[in-house]
Amino acid sequence: MSADVSDLSLVRRVQRGDKGAFDALVLKYQHKLVKLVMRYVRNPAEAEDIAQEAFIKAYRALPQFRGDSAFYTWLYRIAINTAKNAVVSRDRSPIEYDLDRNSSEESYDMQGRMKDSETPEGLVLTDEIRSTVNAAIEALPEDLRTAIVLRELEGLSYEEIAAAMDCPVGTVRSRIFRAREAIDRRLREVFEGGLGRTEELG
Amino acid sequence: MNEELDSQLSAMFDNELPPAECELLARRLSRDEQLKARWGRYAAIGATIRAEGGARLDAEVARRVRMAISTEPELAGTSVRAHTGPLVGRWWRPVAGGAVAASVAAASILWLRLQTTPEAGSVIAQAAPTRSALTAGGGAAMSAVNVPDSYVVPAKAPSRPSIFPPTQLAKYVVAHSEFSSPVTRRNLLSALMVNESGSASSGPETNEDVEDDAKSPQ
Numbered sequence: 001m002s003a004d005v006s007d008l009s010l011v012r013r014v015q016r017g018d019k020g021a022f023d024a025l026v027l028k029y030q031h032k033l034v035k036l037v038m039r040y041v042r043n044p045a046e047a048e049d050i051a052q053e054a055f056i057k058a059y060r061a062l063p064q065f066r067g068d069s070a071f072y073t074w075l076y077r078i079a080i081n082t083a084k085n086a087v088v089s090r091d092r093s094p095i096e097y098d099l100d101r102n103s104s105e106e107s108y109d110m111q112g113r114m115k116d117s118e119t120p121e122g123l124v125l126t127d128e129i130r131s132t133v134n135a136a137i138e139a140l141p142e143d144l145r146t147a148i149v150l151r152e153l154e155g156l157s158y159e160e161i162a163a164a165m166d167c168p169v170g171t172v173r174s175r176i177f178r179a180r181e182a183i184d185r186r187l188r189e190v191f192e193g194g195l196g197r198t199e200e201l202g
Numbered sequence: 203m204n205e206e207l208d209s210q211l212s213a214m215f216d217n218e219l220p221p222a223e224c225e226l227l228a229r230r231l232s233r234d235e236q237l238k239a240r241w242g243r244y245a246a247i248g249a250t251i252r253a254e255g256g257a258r259l260d261a262e263v264a265r266r267v268r269m270a271i272s273t274e275p276e277l278a279g280t281s282v283r284a285h286t287g288p289l290v291g292r293w294w295r296p297v298a299g300g301a302v303a304a305s306v307a308a309a310s311i312l313w314l315r316l317q318t319t320p321e322a323g324s325v326i327a328q329a330a331p332t333r334s335a336l337t338a339g340g341g342a343a344m345s346a347v348n349v350p351d352s353y354v355v356p357a358k359a360p361s362r363p364s365i366f367p368p369t370q371l372a373k374y375v376v377a378h379s380e381f382s383s384p385v386t387r388r389n390l391l392s393a394l395m396v397n398e399s400g401s402a403s404s405g406p407e408t409n410e411d412v413e414d415d416a417k418s419p420q
Binding site (some may be wrong): 004005007012015016019023029030031033034035044051056059062063129130133137148151152158176180181183184187191 | 208212213214215216217218219220221224225227228229231232233238240241242243244245246247248250252258259261262263266267268270271272274276277278
């Protein structure tokens with residue numbers, strides 16, 4: 001199985017003018033990209049801004065994407081370059097003196113906290129998502145938990161998981177799906193639980 | 203929600219769905235908001251398992267990107283040609299590169315020949331009458347006062363890089379040395395040596411031949 005076949009089918013749709021397909025790609029990779037960018041900037045809010053900029057650059061450059069490499073590899077390079085440029089331009093910008101803080105590192109951390117505190121519902125939701133997913137994983141039967149963890153944490157393919165768990169590939173696919181369904185059932189309740197942000201996932 | 207569809211979605215999320223099914227599901231995914239919401243939650247589940255700390259697990263980035271993209275023009279008709287296979291569309295690249303390099307090399311050789319041949323010819327033409335000219339002229343050397351400074355080189359097109367046979371040139375130098383100044387003689391000998399070294403590998407005559415010929419009386 002090609003490692004990038006589903007991404008490529010979405011990419012082809014975007015190249016034909018389907019913006020909804022790009023939305024699916026963003027939904028899939030937003031967390032990974034923010035985590036990647038946070039290697040360069042410690043402030044989560046700034047990382048989100050850079051990730052957003054990288055996605056927009058990727059959308060504009062998508063007509064030149066030919067599928068020679070995996071979509072995420074290509075996106076990864078764009079994000080890295082965007083992050084590096086952001087760091088360079090930030091370093092060139094005038095220094096804001098703050099008598100209460102001594103190091104720039106502290107300054108960035110504080111900026112992050114201040115910016116996050118502006119959207120407390122985002123933090124609350126994130127915490128709730130985390131605890132719900134973790135609780136749901138703990139409640140999974142052993143075979144389902146192993147399958148989903150091998151896939152998501154270790155990044156193994158279905159074939160590799162099948163070899164590790166000594167079962168057919170079809171069984172792996174079914175176990176991972178059932179694990180996701182079980183977790184998603186509880187996660188949906190969080191999103192529909194009154195925070196009013198359900199539509200933001202869709 | 204159709205369980206089979208959800209199962210396909212889960213496999214597609216992992217890049218484990220056959221390409222034909224992917225095409226159909228990608229089309230549906232881009233239009234079905236419920237399906238896309240589920241897809242987004244699958245991403246959040248994965249991020250939680252991987253403990254991607256620092257990142258928010260709601261879809262704030264996606265929401266902002268969606269808003270920004272909504273003002274962008276659609277990409278339809280601007281995409282590059284789809285990559286159809288691992289080799290198709292690539293095989294010609296090294297061939298074309300080699301062809302360009304060969305063309306440049308050939309053009310350089312031709313250019314160098316055009317640059318060197320007339321120049322060498324001109325040196326000889328200005329200073330060197332052919333052996334036949336000398337012999338045919340008989341006592342022409344004696345009446346050199348009335349002869350112009352340049353001589354006519356036969357227009358025969360040379361088939362080798364050296365336009366003048368070294369032996370013939372050597373004989374000419376000897377003959378000419380009787381009437382030329384020491385400086386001109388030395389220049390001619392230098393030209394001869396250069397010409398000799400250039401044609402030594404391919405020419406039938408050796409330096410010894412030239413020296414022998416040069417020593418022989420004319």
